[in-house]
Amino acid sequence: MKNEEKNSIPGFALTRREALKLGLWGMAGFFVSDFLSFSIFADALKPVFSGGKAKSVIQIWLAGGPSHLDTFDPKPGAGYNYCGPYNKPIETNVDGIQICQMLPLLAKQADKYSIIRGMTHGNNGHETAAYMMQTGRKTGGNLVYPGIGALVSYFKGYDGGYKGMLPPYITVTSPLGRFSEAGFIGSRYKSFSTGSDPNRPLFAVEGIISEKIKNDRLASRKALLGKIDTFGSLMASDPAVAELDNFQEQAYSVITGDVGKAFQFTEEKNELRDEYGRNKFGQSCLLARRLVERGVPFVTINDGGWDHHKQIFPELNKRLPVLDKGVATLLRELAERGLLDSTVVYVCGEFGRTPKILWEAPWNGGRGHYGKAFSVLIAGGGFKGGRLLGKTDERGETVTERPVYPWDLNTGILGLLGVSPDAKLPHPQGKDVFASALASGEIPEKERGGILNEIM
Amino acid sequence: MKSIYKISILFVAICILFGCRQFCVNFLGYPPEEQFTSFKINNKVDEIVIKEFRKRDIPPSPTCTDEVFIRRVYLDTGGILPSPQDVRNFLADKSPEKRKKLVDKLLSSMDFADYQALKWSDILRIKAEFPSNLWPQAAQVYHRWLRESIFRNKPYNKFVYELLTSNGSNFQVPPVNFYRAFQERKPDEIAENIALVFMGIRLDRAPWTEKQLSGMAAFFTKIGYKNTFEWKEEIVYFNPEAKADPKLNLPLKPVPLNGKPLDIPQDKDPRIVFADWLIAPANPWFAKCAVNRVWYWLLDRGIVNPSDDMRPDNPPWSPELLAFLEKELVSHNYDLKHIYRLILNSNTYQLSSMSNEWNVSDENGFSRYRIRRVDAETLIDIICQITAVPEKYTSGIPEPYTFLPSSIRAVKIPDGSISSSFLDMFGRSPRNTSFEAEKTLSPSLLQALHIFNSGHIQRKLDQGPVIKGIISDKKGDDYKIEALYLLILSRYPTAGERKIAEDYIKAPNTKPYDAMNDLAWALLNTKEFILKH
Secondary structure, three states, X not given: OHHHHHHHOOOOOOOHHHHHHHHHHHHHHOOOOOHHHHHHHHHHHHHHHOOOOOXXXXXXXXXXXXOOOOOOOOOHHHOHHHHOOOOOOEEOOXXXXXXXXXXXXXXXXXXXXXXXXXXXXOOOOHHHHHHHHHHOOOOOOOOOXXXXXXXXXXXXXXXXXXXXOOOOEEEEOXXXXXXXXXXXXXXXXXXXXOOOOOOOOOOOOOOOOOOOOOHHHHHHHHHHHHHHOHHHHHOOOOHHHHHHHHHHHHHHHHHHXXXXXHHOOXXXXXXXXXXHOOOHHHHHHHHHHHHHHOXXXXXXXXXXXXXXXXXXXXXXXXXXXXXXXXXXXXXXXXXXXXXXXXEEEEEEXXXXXXXXXXXXXXXOOEOOEEOOOEXXXXXXXXXXXXXXXXXXXXXXXXXXXXXXXXXXXXXXXXXXXXXXXXXXXXXXXXXXXXXXXXXXXXXOXXXXXXXXXXXX | OHHHHHXXXXXXXXXXXXXXXXXXXXXXXXXXXXXXXXXXXXXXXHHHHHHHHHHHOOXXXXXXXXXXXXXXXXXXXXXXXXXXXXXXXHHHOOOOOHHHHHHHHHHOXXXXXXXXXXXXXXXXXXXXXXXXXXXXXXXXXXXXXXXXXXXXXXXXXXXXXXXXXXXXXXXXXXHHHHHHOOOOOOHHHHHHHHHHHHHOOOOOOOOOOHHHHHXXXXXXXXXXXXXXXXXXXXXXXXXXXXXXXXXXXXXXXXOOOOOOOOOOOOOOOHHHHHHHHHHOOOOOOHHHHHHHHHHHHHHOOOOXXXXXXXXXXXXXXXXXXXXXXXXXXXXXXXXXXXXXXXXXXXXXXXXXXXXXXXXXXXXXXXXXXXXXXXXXXXXXXXXXXXXXXXXXXXXXXXXXOEEOOOOOXXXXXXXXXOOOHHHHHOOOOOOOOOOHHHOOXXXXXXXXXXXXXXXXXXXXXXXXXXXXXXXXXXXXXXXXXXXXXXXXHOOOOOHHHHHXXXXXXXXXXXXXXXXXXXXXXXXXXXXXXXXXX
């Protein structure tokens, strides 16, 4: 085979990326458990995957699919039919990087993040595209894979040494929907959704902070429960009863202990809260910072409403400043607090939007779904700032340089967390499945861009 | 002389044997004989089961009380609680046949059809979105067909035959959706699924070979799918011209698992040949798999366990019991309700969940009713039932949006894509695959937090007209306490419990209204409420 020949040439130096590709190529050819392939693979990835210094991930999910031309890949030269009113992109604090004029605060933080402009998967359906972006897998086959949050919850949560009382995977505020987060690894790794709204005077996190029941009332309720739980005390030795009792005791200490403080902003300055933006999204960003500060491995901010089929510009005029304030303040703060080095922050949706604007009725200036080319903003946790990865053509329609597929992106993020692509997943029927789609040879060579070494 | 000698030897032998038995009972902890003889034999199921208990030296727990029985059988058949009036009537009824009568009543109820339809919807993966991608309308008609089939007690063989052989529009002929609910609709994917769902076997691994899988997959190469002018309508039909993907390397002649390659004429739908083979009384898997599933649903563990993993190296707990139920299903014209009735009326089903000194560690048998958490859909339904505050189930994706009537129970949600964070948190099946294990009953911290302290549950306690009605009633505390117990735990409070509750309400500095609300909260958080027992 080709890779064997190459490997046999003495002194032939492989770049990391080449070695990675060869290793994977070898694996596709061999039976997956072939020891040799694994060792090639492991060696090639060592610098990345053993040096992972990221501890947490903040995923900012712009559900519906944000327009790449109107955010991180502006195309002022393409004319009015492509860029509409956003034809004057602004310079950032990094030479050669321009972003949409509606994002002036993020422009001042460009040294902290990279922009992947070569993102692609070619799928235009919300469900399947969301599945691909969240799981880093293709659809098809008999398996439904876990999303990256559930994967991190599996590797870095309670089974991976996490000791915190806060759930290891938290979604602010409502669940992602469209696909089942945890796939075959099971509901134990699903996220905890806070519900409510962190911008409200009382942010009532379901189950943890009650709007109505104060702690002293809960204490007397608990005492009453202890006395009347006749069946529970009679059957205390039954494993099912004991397990439930154990969780109830834990629940009580979570509610009455310090855990709830993560969700209360009383110690944050008003100016800071204003800077994040006094809205659900802005305060969700602030909450995400508070959660990773407390060691939560994965936080998703689920921001819906980016499916702008109609009249996109009036909508974006409202939304982009909100996004700008929230994300820019989050990055600034994480950096100042020394948390950015250990926290991956990335912003994306399931796809981009059609570069050509649909001026005709009923869209009246909208954009459709577009999975062929779009952008991801990524920062921290070992990702470099101030870089561009990949390129689209002059109208933002096709990726012309360095494509990045969902499996490349997810494998890279997992790698920085120290999760090797060939780490095994628990499969209920005992099948051999791995953390990354790249490890099982299911992705053909032409659909691999390579993990994100250029920006690590 | 000789005969006296013989008799005395016999006598000594008997003494030794008896002594040994006594010794075993007294010093080795073997269960005394009465522990077995006290087991009531209600029907043939019990006759077989008691033999198994004796073989294993594990005596069963006693029969459960009427209070426990009524709650258990309502939950297991209909996913619902008996009303306080149902409980009062049942406990007052002196008829020795009352449990039997109750079973008959419940099996003919719509609640039964709803709850069993939920179990089948999980296995058939009825879901508008990924990965089944049935689309909302089709999911709804499919579910309605399922529910009606169960309510009318369609013979199980006919039910499966319709699922496997129907042709037509996904909106007009609901069972055709069976073949639509696959990610890739490939013959091997379909064959594996059918083997799992209707035969309880896992074709993709030992002892089955690749060759056997492809032999069976070859039955499903002539399925055609085509669209119509109606949005998202799809016709499933027999397409004699269809060709399987050559990469799959399927044999031209389909091979039944226990048979030889078949010559099927070009104009004959191979699905029909397959279905005829599957539902034939001689098929060694079909009826067994069905009765084993019902046993699993009612007793939380299959006779073969997991209930969808039958293979030679995973033997049944009792081959005789499995064979008996299989025979009953076939000889009763595939009447599944007959199987439910046999099991529910058996003393085996009606055993107490409390262990005795010998069956404490009987994790794999049926010597006591297995304690488990009430499943997600049932739990939210019974909380809604006792508070009379319904949930709202809607689905914003995909368009057109789905809104279900607010009175609907969670067990009746037709489409697995309709989301609720409560249902997800409590382990409802994501309907990704057809494995029974997709649905989970394991408890978690988040679940405990939710019932303990969420606004969702507290609002129901505060606003629920039923609980509010009881609490603000002019009658005395004793009446209110009793009413809450009947409503939530389906039984009368004991004298001790009445006293504790009264003391709590009468304590200084407590507001009686809040105290009653606290009592309702506490009852909702008891293990007795959250667990089936």
